[in-house]
Amino acid sequence: MIQLNETHNPDLKSWVTSANDSATDFPIQNLPFAIFRRKGEHDMFRAGVAIGDQIVDLSAAYQAGIFDAALAPVLETLTEPTLNEFMALGQGAWSSFRAALSKALSDGASEASALASCLVAQSTVEYSVPAKIGDYTDFYTSINHATNVGKLFRPDNPLLPNYQWVPIGYHGRSSSIEVSGHSFHRPHGQLKAPDAEQPVLAPCKRLDYELEVGIYIGSENQLGHPVKLADAEAHVFGLCLFNDWSARDIQAWEYQPLGPFLSKSFASTVSPWIVTMEALAPYRQAWTRPADHPQPLPYLDSADNRNTGAVDMKLEVLIQTASMKAGGLPPERLALSNFSQSYWTIAQMVAHHSVNGCNLKPGDFFGSGTQSGTTSDSVGALLEATVGGREPITLANGEKRAFLEDGDTVILQGWCDSEVAPRIGFGDATATVLPAIDY
Amino acid sequence: MIQLNETHNPDLKSWVTSANDSATDFPIQNLPFAIFRRKGEHDMFRAGVAIGDQIVDLSAAYQAGIFDAALAPVLETLTEPTLNEFMALGQGAWSSFRAALSKALSDGASEASALASCLVAQSTVEYSVPAKIGDYTDFYTSINHATNVGKLFRPDNPLLPNYQWVPIGYHGRSSSIEVSGHSFHRPHGQLKAPDAEQPVLAPCKRLDYELEVGIYIGSENQLGHPVKLADAEAHVFGLCLFNDWSARDIQAWEYQPLGPFLSKSFASTVSPWIVTMEALAPYRQAWTRPADHPQPLPYLDSADNRNTGAVDMKLEVLIQTASMKAGGLPPERLALSNFSQSYWTIAQMVAHHSVNGCNLKPGDFFGSGTQSGTTSDSVGALLEATVGGREPITLANGEKRAFLEDGDTVILQGWCDSEVAPRIGFGDATATVLPAIDY
Numbered sequence: 001m002i003q004l005n006e007t008h009n010p011d012l013k014s015w016v017t018s019a020n021d022s023a024t025d026f027p028i029q030n031l032p033f034a035i036f037r038r039k040g041e042h043d044m045f046r047a048g049v050a051i052g053d054q055i056v057d058l059s060a061a062y063q064a065g066i067f068d069a070a071l072a073p074v075l076e077t078l079t080e081p082t083l084n085e086f087m088a089l090g091q092g093a094w095s096s097f098r099a100a101l102s103k104a105l106s107d108g109a110s111e112a113s114a115l116a117s118c119l120v121a122q123s124t125v126e127y128s129v130p131a132k133i134g135d136y137t138d139f140y141t142s143i144n145h146a147t148n149v150g151k152l153f154r155p156d157n158p159l160l161p162n163y164q165w166v167p168i169g170y171h172g173r174s175s176s177i178e179v180s181g182h183s184f185h186r187p188h189g190q191l192k193a194p195d196a197e198q199p200v201l202a203p204c205k206r207l208d209y210e211l212e213v214g215i216y217i218g219s220e221n222q223l224g225h226p227v228k229l230a231d232a233e234a235h236v237f238g239l240c241l242f243n244d245w246s247a248r249d250i251q252a253w254e255y256q257p258l259g260p261f262l263s264k265s266f267a268s269t270v271s272p273w274i275v276t277m278e279a280l281a282p283y284r285q286a287w288t289r290p291a292d293h294p295q296p297l298p299y300l301d302s303a304d305n306r307n308t309g310a311v312d313m314k315l316e317v318l319i320q321t322a323s324m325k326a327g328g329l330p331p332e333r334l335a336l337s338n339f340s341q342s343y344w345t346i347a348q349m350v351a352h353h354s355v356n357g358c359n360l361k362p363g364d365f366f367g368s369g370t371q372s373g374t375t376s377d378s379v380g381a382l383l384e385a386t387v388g389g390r391e392p393i394t395l396a397n398g399e400k401r402a403f404l405e406d407g408d409t410v411i412l413q414g415w416c417d418s419e420v421a422p423r424i425g426f427g428d429a430t431a432t433v434l435p436a437i438d439y
Numbered sequence: 440m441i442q443l444n445e446t447h448n449p450d451l452k453s454w455v456t457s458a459n460d461s462a463t464d465f466p467i468q469n470l471p472f473a474i475f476r477r478k479g480e481h482d483m484f485r486a487g488v489a490i491g492d493q494i495v496d497l498s499a500a501y502q503a504g505i506f507d508a509a510l511a512p513v514l515e516t517l518t519e520p521t522l523n524e525f526m527a528l529g530q531g532a533w534s535s536f537r538a539a540l541s542k543a544l545s546d547g548a549s550e551a552s553a554l555a556s557c558l559v560a561q562s563t564v565e566y567s568v569p570a571k572i573g574d575y576t577d578f579y580t581s582i583n584h585a586t587n588v589g590k591l592f593r594p595d596n597p598l599l600p601n602y603q604w605v606p607i608g609y610h611g612r613s614s615s616i617e618v619s620g621h622s623f624h625r626p627h628g629q630l631k632a633p634d635a636e637q638p639v640l641a642p643c644k645r646l647d648y649e650l651e652v653g654i655y656i657g658s659e660n661q662l663g664h665p666v667k668l669a670d671a672e673a674h675v676f677g678l679c680l681f682n683d684w685s686a687r688d689i690q691a692w693e694y695q696p697l698g699p700f701l702s703k704s705f706a707s708t709v710s711p712w713i714v715t716m717e718a719l720a721p722y723r724q725a726w727t728r729p730a731d732h733p734q735p736l737p738y739l740d741s742a743d744n745r746n747t748g749a750v751d752m753k754l755e756v757l758i759q760t761a762s763m764k765a766g767g768l769p770p771e772r773l774a775l776s777n778f779s780q781s782y783w784t785i786a787q788m789v790a791h792h793s794v795n796g797c798n799l800k801p802g803d804f805f806g807s808g809t810q811s812g813t814t815s816d817s818v819g820a821l822l823e824a825t826v827g828g829r830e831p832i833t834l835a836n837g838e839k840r841a842f843l844e845d846g847d848t849v850i851l852q853g854w855c856d857s858e859v860a861p862r863i864g865f866g867d868a869t870a871t872v873l874p875a876i877d878y
Contacts, residue, residue, distance in 0.1 A: 165637065166629055173574055173610050176798060223706075266663075358615055
């Protein structure tokens with residue numbers, strides 16, 4: 001059941017004036033969390049909430065005693081260098097703190113002057129991955145993506161028989177998840193041309209991005225105790241942007257029979273900010289299946305899930321090549337997609353993941369899988385946009401791309417808006433491809 | 440280069456007399472690590488080393504000041520409730536501490552009386568998973584297992600073309616790894632009979648064990664910086680026993696195209712003890728490939744790897760059913776296998792895993808994949824022993840098993856011995872199947 005409260009009031013304004021700009025990602029209705037420190041500080045990573053172009057330094061706010069004493073145990077978790085302890089507190093604590101913070105940041109709040117001294121300009125900070133991610137699972141929830149990729153690998157049988165029944169997912173690698181702003185080297189791996197007798201070790205030639213939504217688990221379930229669909233969203237802390245960089249040539253050779261491995265574990269990029277599920281309440285939509293598709297099994301089906309299971313979250317991927325940067329050209333949009341088209345909801349992912357008793361822990365992370373629409377300007381990976389590299393795209397400056405080249409920067413952005421609620425954004429998830437190292 | 444030193448001396452005896460019994464898993468030449476506490480203690484997990492039927496409580500030894508002051512920083516890491524910090528210190532520290540402990544436990548050592556007060560009987564303790572496992576990767580290194588399983592899923596094409604080139608592996612779930620002695624409920628999952636129109640949610644009917652070796656990473660490599668084959672073993676802390684419980688019916692329906700997921704993430708069992716790579720030095724063997732198989736690519740090939748890449752580690756799986764327990768019957772052997780038959784070495788797994796720049800961290804864990812020999816009494820899973828369940832095995836008491844039944848306890852054991860070195864053992868990895876919960 002999705003409920004709105006005073007923190008969602010579209011008329012709410014903040015005394016932080018930059019938060020009232022209609023173009024900001026971070027109006028007072030958003031209040032996403034990150035882990036940050038001032039550039040140049042060492043070992044001082046701590047939690048903050050975005051408001052306009054500022055960050056509320058929650059450690060400073062805790063030390064200044066700005067919030068009600070009843071919230072002290074909550075604020076204490078926010079002085080940690082990851083959000084895991086805060087996530088573990090559960091929905092009640094998240095919601096109480098959001099209400100208090102919204103009130104304190106509202107126009108005319110009595111806390112304004114004390115809290116103003118706890119603001120840090122976003123332009124002066126650096127971020128870290130906001131949680132210690134224990135386990136990371138990548139789902140595959142876009143039927144358009146699954147169909148497009150399936151056509152390339154299995155032209156006669158693009159969508160496997162289990163796809164419409166099982167929220168397909170696989171375990172991913174958490175150690176190589178980095179926060180927006182990093183660079184990584186083009187990975188080496190075994191490549192085998194279709195007509196070659198044997199593979200060679202070489203730098204990947206078919207490097208790709210994947211436009212995904214990241215999902216952070218908050219409160220845990222005990223091993224052996226599944227989370228039912230009705231309880232599933234209460235276990236979810238919030239969403240971010242996620243680029244699951246993929247080496248398509250390494251993937252094609254390695255992935256059978258146990259799935260992707262080194263094609264995905266060299267780098268993944270998260271946005272710094274986590275937008276809470278509560279902040280996303282005004283942008284929820286009905287979730288439907290085409291009438292001629294199988295409907296979900298009972299453990300994955302409920303009226304709530306059908307009525308409000310989807311999230312109307314716009315997703316954009318942009319590129320800025322080395323020559324665009326050199327020429328002062330801004331990033332160029334490659335695709336615009338929407339998470340609302342996901343074939344499975346967040347609650348279904350949680351319920352399915354734990355139906356075998358698997359325990360989900362605070363800070364665990366799901367990727368939604370590449371979110372692709374049905375048109376070439378809405379697909380979330382170059383593999384799809386270029387039909388397996390056979391039809392390179394042409395950028396506005398005349399450059400062509402079948403796959404990514406060294407020096408390319410890829411930027412993911414995301415936002416929600418509606419006729420009755422303000423625009424809230426996710427910041428961005430950006431990273432740059434460096435040349436392969438000598439091996 | 441495998442080198443022996445005084446800690447491997449087969450004539451070495453301990454003043455802990457139970458360590459001198461030729462049947463013990465834990466003579467003074469072994470010295471494996473675990474995390475333990477006395478039964479009934481709360482939050483007191485700490486590191487210990489096995490010697491005979493005792494444990495050296497390393498926190499107590501640290502507090503008693505038994506070891507040279509130069510080792511204090513090393514001992515301090517061993518007061519933690521996981522081995523991760525000790526693992527991160529690297530091979531030099533592991534080896535220095537082993538040498539000091541071996542000396543202090545040797546017959547006639549001046550430290551004997553002080554150290555005797557730090558002994559705790561193994562019969563009085565409980566264990567925890569010895570490291571905080573960040574990422575867990577499951578390999579697939581037994582060509583016999585891959586061929587046997589492949590025949591069941593793809594009769595015409597059992598061994599895929601990449602198998603002889605790529606050390607196949609996939610990311611696993613670390614949250615559900617538990618230490619020996621636990622029980623777990625038979626998992627629910629989507630099952631689809633071949634002739635059924637649609638799947639159903641039901642308790643798994645084809646529950647299986649997998650006889651594997653567990654491999655703990657010690658020192659890390661930085662993201663983007665592969666570990667070369669020559670350096671690979673220096674990053675490995677040690678080995679244990681590992682049961683990668685598998686729900687074959689869930690697996691068959693879910694695993695395409697992204698690999699095993701819920702069929703593996705409901706429970707996995709590690710043995711409490713980690714036998715260090717240094718302790719395994721006397722049991723190393725040449726690693727070879729049949730001459731008509733492709734030889735490894737250069738990044739996976741070296742003279743050292745060929746000369747001493749294999750580990751002669753015997754692996755045994757036993758079962759004790761509910762009725763065997765009720766009748767006082769001991770566990771019965773199902774299979775005896777050997778890690779020396781692995782198609783890929785530990786060093787090759789490390790070098791391959793990191794060739795794309797993937798960072799391996801202290802406490803990260805590899806499963807070797809099921810280790811199967813070529814005969815029905817040497818295969819590491821029921822799936823193989825019963826030919827996909829079609830040919831149930833008959834136990835000595837007349838019970839039959841196609842797959843596991845509720846109440847079955849499965850026990851993995853492992854040991855090394857040779858003509859010139861004593862037997863060292865791994866303890867065991869034991870767990871019991873409970874009935875499915877009501878969903």
